[in-house]
Amino acid sequence: MDFFLEVLIGGLLAGVMYSMVAIGFVLIFKASGVFNFAQGSMVLFAALTFVSLLERGFAFWSAFAATLASMLVLAWAIERGVLRHLVNRPPITLFMATLGVSFIIEGLAQLLWGAQVHGLDLGIKDEPLELGGVLLSSFDLFAAGTAAALVLALSLLFSRTRIGLSLRAVADDPLAALAVGVRLQRIWGVVWAVAGFVSLIAGLLWGARLGVQFSLSLVVLKALPVLIIGGFSSIGGAIVGGLIVGASEKLAEVYIGPLIGDGLENWFPYVLALLFLLVRPAGLFGERAIERV
């Protein structure tokens, strides 16, 4: 039973890490309907910039501030340079544009900071922690706490601020929001900037976990089933989806893997996501599209 609990809790905590990346997707999709495939590259860019600045002698918080500034500039450039010119284009056009942006960011990051692999120490010990006979990771607990704080902060931003109100209005009905004077492009700019901030947090946590290297952008593949299950437009859904994906992939690997062969951790979440698509296409918390016919 202890082993089962270890696998389950370990999976849930890993799922929170997936949610961190998924939240970035949700923010942009919610406000602009764009599925931002460049989210993984933004995570990589943030982590690489941060660690490169640290290695060049910047103090932790100076590096954090400078990286945040660079993420804001990047977000602004994407919104101004690419997406603004593609307003009212079909979703597939916007998706392809973010796919292109993703490759550009990766190339740019490599050009700026080189191809080396970097270690990133956030000062959080990752020693095994045994609670009631169940082994837990102190780093994963810290990551889960950070994710909770992030979700709380985003909830406050959306529910208690003027900009949040505008954002919700845009998410509900962009045309109506425009009609009552909400500046759509300003909202998009803000959302991309917030997504940049989320990328930075995710980049630091994932970078500390994996090392800062180009595989970081591949974490995007872990976020996709999370989004399908949780829904593309709900931050809460991203968290719940992450928990489901994390727990189910670990349990499947440990208990089903020996029966049908190892290595199913990568594809099992997609099986689950497909099942959700068949039963609940909008995901657990996504908004169902209602169209008058």
Add this chain to the structure above:
Amino acid sequence: MTASRFSPRRLAAAFSLGLALASGAAFAANEQYFPLQSYRVGPYAAGGTGFFGGFIDYMQLINARDGGVNGVKLTWSECETEYVVEKGVECYERLKKGLNGAPAAATNPLSVGIAYATLERSTADKIPLITINHGRTDSTDGSVFPYVFPLQLNPYSEVSAIVNYIGQQAGGLDKLKGKKIVTLYHGSPYGKETIPILDILAKKYGFSVTHIEVPHPGTEQQSQWLNIRRIKPEWVILRGWGVMNPVALKTAAKTGFPADHVIGNIWSNSEDDAAPAGDAAKGFISITTHPAGTDFPVLKDIDKQVVKAGKGNLQDPKRFGNVYYNLGVVNGILNVEAVRIAQAKFGKRPLSGEEVRWGFEHLNIDNKRLQELGAVGLVQNLKLSCADHEGGGAVRFQQWDGTRWKVISDWVQADRALLRPIIEKSAAAYAKEKGITPRNCAKES
């Protein structure tokens, strides 16, 4: 319009261009070309920049210090593969014809996927395919694979040497009986290559082995390490690649498995595999055929003649002498030696791939030659033949102290006598499948 096309001025320009090309071709006629399917961008760029940096710097040293190989200058050009197989094949096709008249000596893609994809082409085009420390194990049998060279160490030798080392630590191979070993392998053909031989070794020595797969790219390993914790093995053999390695070490620490009982294979042995794991990597052991360091005379020569002259290939000079860089230097030494040996037979001129292949097959690097090359301790003794395209089969063990690798063992030899029949059987099956008539190595000179 027609008149202007053939104006005297244009004709004079064309004549000058022709002269320039002719003189260029004459110059190129005394050059030996190395086509480089390199990868300097993408997720595996750290390995690519180090390896190809070391390889190029060694060739630069030969040109600068010795004026080339017996007067034949070495030349090269790069084609970016990003470690993608299709691009690797495209690069092979683009570069195989040589450069400005200089013939291609050998290809060195440093990628299992690209090597597999170009294996038959290399044989058809008669250009040696060098897979130093990796590649198909059965390509060791040169009677079936005349143009493929898994120099120094094939995957079977690698795990055999690791088991021998574990036996040494236990007080003898007979003490392995009843012990438990887990192999944590990358979910790819490369990762799976050694499963059969480990099973054979387990049966022979009486230890139990559990193979646990980590799906590519290996960013999540919690369930695998919890399984390992449940199995409670004495040793874990890490057969990783890229990001899988630091994640393995971090997750091992997270689940309480000691790093000094994790043994990394040849693609888990660089600074880039250990350093990102931080404190979790302290004590981690891995094999090496080419220790890191800058104290070897050949490295000092490169530093003096190439790096300090501002011609070093590395973007970051701090990586000079690291594991990937030194592997590139070793690869350079072996390629250049093959050309030198072939020149002794065929003449001091640029050689065809077929002639260079003869050179590889007659590589014989003993202590005396290593001394002359300034590579004692960097390269192992190596003797190749028609039947044996590996040549060495020995490794040393190194341990990560938190900042760098320290060599902790002498050369540990693989059990090549045990492996040879398995290799021959596999090569014979390949020959049968492809309709290849194996060469009679007894008749080869």
